[in-house]
Amino acid sequence: MDYMKLSAYVDSRKREYLDELSGIIRIESVSADPLKKKEMVRCAEAISGLMREAGIENVELFETQGNPLVYGEYVHADDNPTVLVYGHYDVQPVDPLSEWETPPFEAAVRGDDLYARGSSDDKGQLFMHLKAFEALRKLNENMPVNLKYIFEGEEEIGSIHLEPFIRSHKDLLKADAVVISDTAMYGRDIPTICYGLRGMAYLELSVSNSAIDLHSGSFGGAIENPVHVLADIVSRLHDKYGRVTVPHFYDDVVDVPNEEREEIARLPYTDAEFLRQSGAVAVYGEYGFTTNERLWIRPTLDVNGIYGGFTGEGAKTIIPSKATAKVSMRLVPDQKSEKILELFESFIDQIAPPTVKVTVRKMHSGEPALTPIDHPAVKAASEALEQVFGKKPYFIREGGSIPEVLTFQEALGTPVVLLGFGLPDEKSHAPNEHLYLRHFYDGIKTIAILFEKLSSRGFAPGI
Amino acid sequence: MDYMKLSAYVDSRKREYLDELSGIIRIESVSADPLKKKEMVRCAEAISGLMREAGIENVELFETQGNPLVYGEYVHADDNPTVLVYGHYDVQPVDPLSEWETPPFEAAVRGDDLYARGSSDDKGQLFMHLKAFEALRKLNENMPVNLKYIFEGEEEIGSIHLEPFIRSHKDLLKADAVVISDTAMYGRDIPTICYGLRGMAYLELSVSNSAIDLHSGSFGGAIENPVHVLADIVSRLHDKYGRVTVPHFYDDVVDVPNEEREEIARLPYTDAEFLRQSGAVAVYGEYGFTTNERLWIRPTLDVNGIYGGFTGEGAKTIIPSKATAKVSMRLVPDQKSEKILELFESFIDQIAPPTVKVTVRKMHSGEPALTPIDHPAVKAASEALEQVFGKKPYFIREGGSIPEVLTFQEALGTPVVLLGFGLPDEKSHAPNEHLYLRHFYDGIKTIAILFEKLSSRGFAPGI
Numbered sequence: 001m002d003y004m005k006l007s008a009y010v011d012s013r014k015r016e017y018l019d020e021l022s023g024i025i026r027i028e029s030v031s032a033d034p035l036k037k038k039e040m041v042r043c044a045e046a047i048s049g050l051m052r053e054a055g056i057e058n059v060e061l062f063e064t065q066g067n068p069l070v071y072g073e074y075v076h077a078d079d080n081p082t083v084l085v086y087g088h089y090d091v092q093p094v095d096p097l098s099e100w101e102t103p104p105f106e107a108a109v110r111g112d113d114l115y116a117r118g119s120s121d122d123k124g125q126l127f128m129h130l131k132a133f134e135a136l137r138k139l140n141e142n143m144p145v146n147l148k149y150i151f152e153g154e155e156e157i158g159s160i161h162l163e164p165f166i167r168s169h170k171d172l173l174k175a176d177a178v179v180i181s182d183t184a185m186y187g188r189d190i191p192t193i194c195y196g197l198r199g200m201a202y203l204e205l206s207v208s209n210s211a212i213d214l215h216s217g218s219f220g221g222a223i224e225n226p227v228h229v230l231a232d233i234v235s236r237l238h239d240k241y242g243r244v245t246v247p248h249f250y251d252d253v254v255d256v257p258n259e260e261r262e263e264i265a266r267l268p269y270t271d272a273e274f275l276r277q278s279g280a281v282a283v284y285g286e287y288g289f290t291t292n293e294r295l296w297i298r299p300t301l302d303v304n305g306i307y308g309g310f311t312g313e314g315a316k317t318i319i320p321s322k323a324t325a326k327v328s329m330r331l332v333p334d335q336k337s338e339k340i341l342e343l344f345e346s347f348i349d350q351i352a353p354p355t356v357k358v359t360v361r362k363m364h365s366g367e368p369a370l371t372p373i374d375h376p377a378v379k380a381a382s383e384a385l386e387q388v389f390g391k392k393p394y395f396i397r398e399g400g401s402i403p404e405v406l407t408f409q410e411a412l413g414t415p416v417v418l419l420g421f422g423l424p425d426e427k428s429h430a431p432n433e434h435l436y437l438r439h440f441y442d443g444i445k446t447i448a449i450l451f452e453k454l455s456s457r458g459f460a461p462g463i
Numbered sequence: 464m465d466y467m468k469l470s471a472y473v474d475s476r477k478r479e480y481l482d483e484l485s486g487i488i489r490i491e492s493v494s495a496d497p498l499k500k501k502e503m504v505r506c507a508e509a510i511s512g513l514m515r516e517a518g519i520e521n522v523e524l525f526e527t528q529g530n531p532l533v534y535g536e537y538v539h540a541d542d543n544p545t546v547l548v549y550g551h552y553d554v555q556p557v558d559p560l561s562e563w564e565t566p567p568f569e570a571a572v573r574g575d576d577l578y579a580r581g582s583s584d585d586k587g588q589l590f591m592h593l594k595a596f597e598a599l600r601k602l603n604e605n606m607p608v609n610l611k612y613i614f615e616g617e618e619e620i621g622s623i624h625l626e627p628f629i630r631s632h633k634d635l636l637k638a639d640a641v642v643i644s645d646t647a648m649y650g651r652d653i654p655t656i657c658y659g660l661r662g663m664a665y666l667e668l669s670v671s672n673s674a675i676d677l678h679s680g681s682f683g684g685a686i687e688n689p690v691h692v693l694a695d696i697v698s699r700l701h702d703k704y705g706r707v708t709v710p711h712f713y714d715d716v717v718d719v720p721n722e723e724r725e726e727i728a729r730l731p732y733t734d735a736e737f738l739r740q741s742g743a744v745a746v747y748g749e750y751g752f753t754t755n756e757r758l759w760i761r762p763t764l765d766v767n768g769i770y771g772g773f774t775g776e777g778a779k780t781i782i783p784s785k786a787t788a789k790v791s792m793r794l795v796p797d798q799k800s801e802k803i804l805e806l807f808e809s810f811i812d813q814i815a816p817p818t819v820k821v822t823v824r825k826m827h828s829g830e831p832a833l834t835p836i837d838h839p840a841v842k843a844a845s846e847a848l849e850q851v852f853g854k855k856p857y858f859i860r861e862g863g864s865i866p867e868v869l870t871f872q873e874a875l876g877t878p879v880v881l882l883g884f885g886l887p888d889e890k891s892h893a894p895n896e897h898l899y900l901r902h903f904y905d906g907i908k909t910i911a912i913l914f915e916k917l918s919s920r921g922f923a924p925g926i
Contacts, residue, residue, distance in 0.1 A: 032777035093779055099675065157777055184681065198680065202778045210742035212562065215892040217661065217863025218647065220793055221763030222754045223743040227788070228701065228766060234694035279673035279784075280686040282818040291685045300684030303691060304781050305772035310789060314495035314620055315665045315826050316556055317791050317864075318767050318892050325690070326773060328780050330683055355745040363778050400680025401780075429678040429781050 001141055001452050003387065003445075009135055010444050017440070018114065020050065021127050022107040024089070025116045031067060031090035031157045040067040040153045043089045047126070047151055048072070054134035056149060064161035067153030071172070074133070075146040080455045082146035083377075084175035084414070086404065087126030087182065088155035091118035092429045099431035112437055113426075119435040121428035125181035125421055126151060128440065132447035144455030148175055152404075155182075158202070158364025159404050166404070166411045177377035177454070178408045181443065183398050183420025184428075186267065188436060191385035191446075193378060194418035196296060196397030197405055199331035199368035201340045204361040205233065205348065208322040213309065216317040223319065224355035227308050230323040233358070236351060237301055237327075241287035244301045244329070246347045252334045256297045264292045267394060277425035296397035300330045330399060337365030366403020375415045380453035385419075388446045419450070464604055464915050466850065466908075472598055473907050480903070481577065483513065484590050485570035487552070488579045494530060494553035494620045503530040503616045506552045510589070510614055511535070517597035519612060527624035530616030534635070537596070538609040543918045545609035546840075547638035547877070549867065550589030550645065551618035554581040555892045562894035575900055576889075582898040584891035588644040588884055589614060591903065595910035607918030611638055615867075618645075621665070621827020622867050629867070629874045640840035640917070641871045644906065646861050646883030647891075649730065651899060654848035654909075656841060657881035659759060659860030660868055662794035662831035664803045667824040668696065668811065671785035676772065679780040686782065687818035690771050693786040696821070699814060700764055700790075704750035707764045707792070709810045715797045719760045727755045730857060740888035759860035763793045793862060800828030829866020838878045843916035848882075851909045882913070 029043035030036045044061055047070050051059045056072040067090065075082070094104040094117050102108040104117040118124065129149070136143060150173060152162045166173060185192040207226040214223070239245050271283050274291055285294035294300070308323025310316035329340055345360045352358035371378060373395055385393040398418070405416045421443035427433045492506035493499045507524055510533050514522045519535035530553065538545070557567040557580050565571040567580040581587065592612070599606060613636060615625045629636060648655040670689040677686070702708050734746050737754055748757035757763070771786025773779035792803055808823045815821035834841060836858055848856040861881070868879045884906035890896045 032775065032779065034776065093773070093775060093777075095773075095775065156779075200680075200780070202780070209744055212742065212890060212895070213893045214741055214743075215863065215890075216763075216765050216767060216791060217663075217793060217861065218758070218887050218891075219741050219743070220765045220791075220862060221757040221761060222737070222746065222748045222862075223741055224745065224747040225765050227769050228697060231694040231697035231766070231769075234691060235698035238691065274685070278677055278682050278686055279675065280677075280682070281672055281820060282687065283685065284687040284818040285685045294684040295681070298684060300679075302679045302683045302688050302782055303694070303772070304679060304779055305774045305783065306690050306694075306786060307770045307774040309766070309768035310556070310558075311768045311770040311774075311787075312495065312556060312558065313497060314556075315789065315791070316495065316619075316767055316892065317663070317665070319765055320768060323769060324774075326778065328679060328683075328778070330680060355747040357744060398680065399683060399685075400678065424681050427675060427678075428681075429779065430676045432675070 003449065005139060006135060006448055007445055009139055010441055014441060017131055018107070018109065021124060024123050024127060025107045025118050026105050028105050029090050029153060030093050031154050032093050040090065044068040044070050044153055047089050050130050051149065054130045055137040056133060062165065064165065066161045069162065069165055070151040072149045073147060074143055077143055077146050080145050081176040082148060082174065083451065083454065084148045084150065084173055084178045085129050086178060086180045086408070087129060087151045088122045088153065089126060089151055090153040090156050091121065091123065092156050096431065101432055113434040114437055114440065115432055115434040117433050119433055120422040120426040121433065122155065122182045124435040124440060125443070128181060128421065128443045129447055131444045135444065136448050136451070145451045148173060158366065160364065162404050163407045166407050170412060173412060175412065175414055178414050178416040179419055180402065180405065180416060181419050181421055182402055183418045184422035184424050184426070185420060185439065186394050186396055188423060189389065189438065191389040191391060191393035192396055193381055193385070193393050194398045194420060195373045195395055196370045197368060197402050198399055199335065199337055199366050199403065200401040201329045201331060201337040201365045202363040203327050203341060203344065204324060204363060205327055206322060206324045206359045207356050209356045210321050213318040213321050216319050219319050224353070225319050226323040226356055227320055229353060229356050230308065230325055233348065233351060234303055234325055242285050244299065246343050248343050249299065249340065252336065253299060254333045261293065264296065265290065267292060267396065295399035297332055299332050299335055302328055304328050330401065331368045333368050333370055335368060337367055341365060366401050367406040369405040369409060369416070371415050371417065377415055377417050377454060381417050381419050381450055383453045384446050384450040387449055388442050466912065468602060469598060469911055470908055472602055473904055477904060480594055481570070481572065484587060487586050487590060488570045488581050489568050491568050492553050492616060493556050494617050495556050503553065507531040507533050507616055510552050513593050514612065517593045518600040519596060525628065527628065529624045532625065532628055533614040535612045536610060537606055540606055540609050543608050544639035545611060545637065546914065546917060547611045547613065547636055547641045548592050549641060549643045549871070550592060550614045551585045551616065552589060552614055553616040553619050554584070554586065555619050559894065564895055576897040577900055577903065578895055578897040580896050582896055583885040583889040584896065585618065585645045587898040587903060588906070591644060591884065591906045592910055594907045598907065599911050599914070608914045611636060621829065623827065625867050626870045629870050633875060636875060638875065638877055641877050641879040643865060643868065643879055643881055644883050645865055646881045647885035647887045647889070648883060648902065649857050649859055651886060652852065652901065654852040654854060654856035655859055656844055656848070656856050657859055657861045657883060658834045658836045660832045660865050661862055662798065662800055662829050662866065663864040664792045664794060664800040664828045665826040666790050666804060666807065667787060667826060668790055669785060669787045669822045670819050672819045673784050676781040676784050679782050682782050687816070688782050689786040689819055690783055692816060692819050693771065693788055696811065696814060697766055697788055705748050707762065709806050711806050712762065712803065715799065716762060717796045724756065727759065728753065730755060730859065758862035760795055762795050762798055765791055767791050793864065794831050796831050796833055798831065800830055804828060829864050830869040832868040832872060832879070834878050834880065840878055840880050840917060844880050844882050844913055846916045847909050847913040850912055851905050
């Protein structure tokens, strides 16, 4: 394939790409919001439409108990490998809405970036795959690989219906490699392949006492305050070295070899840049590890939200009836989310005082994952990145979670290539999420080139 | 005065009283809500109307920087004492709205009680004073005392404009005794006079880090989580004996004499009844004190609300940018709210970690107060209660705060009689607030009788 021709074609379509992506972004597919059920279906249908227009065949919506899965394929390269592309069309909630500079569901270009919920995570990246396919078709290229696409609408709420679908549709999804574009590059114009993801265990921890809020004058000081107990418990979840105190939490954590830690240390990193990206006051974390190690190779525990009692303007003098914390733990190999949730629950049982009711509600979870970096599909992705970005890619891990990566690996026996085009500071779960437009266009090119590299290196089916 | 005639008159007006009170309750005078400014004025005007109808003279609205004060008087008993009646027409917020069995601003009788926001605290009790006056007038009784009325609309947000008004209108408000009906009786049909109130110091404690919520996968474990720090701080505010750890917090607490603690111990009390009233799991508080002592003679610290990060349905994986706790401290003689707020602030300065920003925002405050129980006005109230309820009243303290009590005492040199007709389990700051109707009607009678007792015991002006 003529790279110059591909590149010119993609560059000539920029306006059209932005318009089409804006249409997808406009659909408020917030999977965590039970009131958005219709938007989820509308979004799945819109994605199906784009797939058909691009030339993808046998496009089909698979109903689930939750949001529909979208499947499509193009299988005509008999002797060449088959690639399964995964993405998700659901997005994170948008609150606090007031902090968005432009409305979250109206895509807006400012500077070098496209601002909108889902621009980076993951509508924008899903869209790049459709446009890479379309570009090859429009340029009358023979498709160098067989392609299958599976897009879900529940990634942000734990992919609960994807796993059973994968396990019950192994033939349909059978492939030689899975490609996922849902991670971040290490920095702007720094091509990156991600080979490791943390897993996750998410739960709600609640402390309750009276059935209703009580007047703090009439009852304050004579009954236990649920907020105080919740604060005590949260306070006891870390020690002074930043380590999680849940007993046996670290038992299954695999020691990372010194060579890998040295590799991580060689990556461009400064506290100043990290603080600029995060907007945080200081670097802080588990004693004895660097920032990238804390993010990639160490498990963590964070309260993602806390609430109880009066949270409005002004003052209200009550003993709250209940207080709740949303807690997530990021896991690394070989921690298992189910075991970790049980360890957490046991610890809470052990430390919960008798003066209140303390409950743990397990929510979703996913396992950590690693991809062998010497796999031919990873090498092909590396070459594709080098061709488009003009330099060799870095190999990194990521602190986030894509639970389905492990499911694909386990259920299909297929390695997963994490070829993400986001950026760490693109606020993918916060107001003003955005996507760096150069990565958007170069990503489309990279994906198209990847298919050629996969084919031309004789990456035989079944390997 | 013929008590039977008074009693029969009040009993014949029950339907009318409920209808008129419902009209006042319907006005959503939530002082903590900046959007209810118009309702505050409407409520002040409605109260003024009721006063005029009752026969109270020179009714006037005094504008303040906040909500208007309502004044009225009836000064015709030249040789008899003057009583200043205080009440408030503002109410607490109603959230969580979903927990109300009937709409908070539509008064509803169920069983022996009237349900509505403000039914007990304090619209219902303010209304009883107007109807006691009206009853005496309608029965063609000579008013046995001179009366002055001052009603405010900012009690639930700290009475910020009342204190300067009292200080600058000492002549207008000059009286021999102040009567306030804004406290609770010890139990149903147990006549009670309250002689002590706790003070209050209210503040907001915030911990912030990044300017925006961050993806917990990309940043979790490498920066400080504001919720963790807030939990640490809240957790450090009490020791294992339930004592507040703020240094010097107890320095000014006056030891209560053993005789008074013995009196408190003689009051009817069981843990079972206290737990029924509170709905709490267990009795808990400062080591070495009984429940009533913890509520009345010991200072306390409570978090009234906490919030930060994602608080919606489902799961969101973020490091919250900020977390906030609303904190109130209930004070006893001779603690001073200003000093306590400074001690709190110093303690936070001392323990705040360098990895985040920690701020304390002082909100409202009020001082604790005691009334001498041998004052003639207290004796008159005691006799009035005995006549209407048929038994001698208990003398109790209350755990709540009415900051203006001390202002009246200090600015006017006048003792304050706390003649409340609420009940401890009437949920005055919670959903389903209600007022026991027998106390409502008997309260009207008691107030009318009180005026006669004040006059007939030769309680001379200026005493």
